[in-house]
Amino acid sequence: MYDIIIIGAGPAGLTSSIYARQARKSVLILEKESYGGQILKADIVKNYPGFNEISGYEFATRLYNQAKELEPDIKFEEVVEIKNYDDYKEVITNKSVYKAKAVIIASGAKNRKLGLNNEDKLLGKGVSYCSTCDGMFFKDKEVAITGGGNNAVDDALYLSNICKKVYLIYRQKNFKFDSINLSKLKEKENVIFILDTNIIDIIGDEKLESVVVKENSTNKESTLNIDGLFIAIGHIPVSSMCDNIIDTDEKGCIISNEDCTTNIDGIFAAGDVRVKDVRQLTTATSDGTISAINACKYIESKLKKG
Amino acid sequence: MDIVNINNNFDEEVINYKGICIVDFWATWCGPCKMFGPIFEKANEKYDNIKFCKLDVDENYECAKEFGVMSIPCIIIFKDGKEIKRNIGLIGEDELDNLLGDLNV
DSSP: OEEEEEEOOSHHHHHHHHHHHHTTOOEEEEOSSOTTGGGGGOSOBOOSTTOSOBOHHHHHHHHHHHHHHTOOEEEOOOEEEEEEOSSOEEEEESSOEEEEEEEEEOOOEEEOOOOOTTTTTTBTTTEESOHHHHGGGGTTSEEEEEOOSHHHHHHHHHHHTTSSEEEEEOSSSSOSSOOHHHHHHHTOTTEEEEOSEEEEEEEESSSEEEEEEEETTTOOEEEEEOSEEEEOSOEEEOOTTTTTTSOBOTTSOBOOOTTOBOSSTTEEEOGGGBOOSOOOHHHHHHHHHHHHHHHHHHHHHHHHHO | OOOEEOSSOHIIIIITOOSEEEEEEEOTTOHHHHHHHHHHHHHHHHOTTEEEEEEETTTTHHHHHHTTOOSSSEEEEEETTEEEEEEESOOOHHHHHHHHHTTOO
16 A cells, blocks of 8 residues: 555656655555646746746656656556545556545646547648647648647747747737737737637648638638648646545536645645636746645644544 | 667568567657567567567667658558558557457467
8 A cells, every 4th residue: 555646747746755755654646648737748948947948848857757766656547547445546547556545636638629629630630730740741831739728838939939820820819918928919910810810711632731720709711821820729637537425617627726635535635636816837846845744734634643 | 688779770680570579769859759669578588489679769760751750659550561460659568468369479
């Protein structure tokens, strides 16, 4: 039996592991893919305290190595279910079953899809969810990016330095946040803002050819011929492995406060998987810290009760 | 066998190869691709009957273009020089095992 099982090796989970190991708890980290999580897709991180700038990959790798030095067990397995018993929790993966006194769910979030026909079919054939991975394939070409948060704005700026023309399509009239990058983007001659507009169709057979957009206020439809479509409309939480016992909101986010507790004692939620207003690298590591400290407290309180 | 780095010798290493060959299309600037590197290396040690190759899309842009690679990480599996399977996006050890296990080699 482990003291703490951490689900997910992104910034929240790895930070949890550092704190839990420093508190001399035995830790098992379970990760489905590879360490790092969403930050891997960030070209450059400029808002993490202590680093003027660092690539998402380098940040993730440093954090992973830092966590590994404290020797948690790490297994690359997919968690499919969590069970709660009086004295322990059971975490079931695609390969095995593990027991722990406490569980921290830091499984993060995955890309939200537009939900249009051809979106899956043309993935990798013009449709992409990762500007930094795929932008170079569209050098000197015309692309569109859709979304209105910081990710969309940052990615549009990245693409504007590579591509001939970038259409930024957003369903609202105003962007969610003002930022340095948004003002930089507005100065770019090759960026065309298409606001108050939705993408309603993705066209292409062997590869992406165009998208059909519709302006909300006028219902006017038009077609944009593009080689690439980057989708940056946010993320959906990865909580299906626990939503039978853990309370989630209508989006699937685990209901939890800043203390990272859930409706079940001894099961905590950290990072993008839980309900929260601000989703940043700093808030993920903050959750990692709080969830680990509270998990340790939980274990110690159980010990006292005997 | 070591992983073969493809450098303008795609035809020789992949197309003319008799048997199963898997090519990892990657780039130095792609975080998820770098993450996939060790997973690919581990699989190489495990599957003796499959030839493992890596192709840096910056060095071999034309080749990536020819195969319509527009999103990385991307792996393409070839049998006797013909594409039989492709996967786009970062996958873990298990998913790679599933892809390769299905090939019956």
